[in-house]
Amino acid sequence: GAGVSQSPSNKVTEKGKDVELRCDPISGHTALYWYRQSLGQGLEFLIYFQGNSAPDKSGLPSDRFSAERTGGSVSTLTIQRTQQEDSAVYLCASSFASGGYEQYFGPGTRLTVT
């Protein structure tokens, strides 16, 4: 079956503009995660959604970052007023709810803020 997909694969934007990154999780997965990987760094947790529960936003670096998950499926990560330090690869992952430790990752969106 289809894996996790993300769009766009690459995004170049000017400082100060808003961007939206999209994630389509694997069908049937109720948990969805967003991570960020800056150059030479590990995966930084941003946010996760689990079913209808309130999302865990504890990893969002600032209030310029927000995410939604509509209908328990597709998710959008929005970065407002982008800064150069936002440049990174943004990875989305999904997993099953029960025993859902193994996460399936998408290929990521490479964001470059100029």
Place this chain on the structure above:
Amino acid sequence: DQQVKQNSPSLSVQEGRISILNCDYTNSMFDYFLWYKKYPAEGPTFLISISSIKDKNEDGRFTVFLNKSAKHLSLHIVPSQPGDSAVYFCAASDTGGFKTIFGAGTRLFVKA
């Protein structure tokens, strides 16, 4: 506050030899540990995991060892193959397993 640490940014190993990747953690509430493998321009893929009630889990050429008292785990790859060359991330989660903390990764080079 790095709760999961991979102190070796890179490791080079000869084909056929053993690769040992190390990981340390600080949060005693972690009870599930995972290793992911990442190739360039791809998302990480799950490799192997271990629950805190075990000290060893084996899957083919890959074995993960957990030392809870030392808050240390390691991934052994035997024998190493050139196709194993990738970045390996150690990850940990607490009960529920949804919030997962990743280490910075170790880049493994397996030389033919």
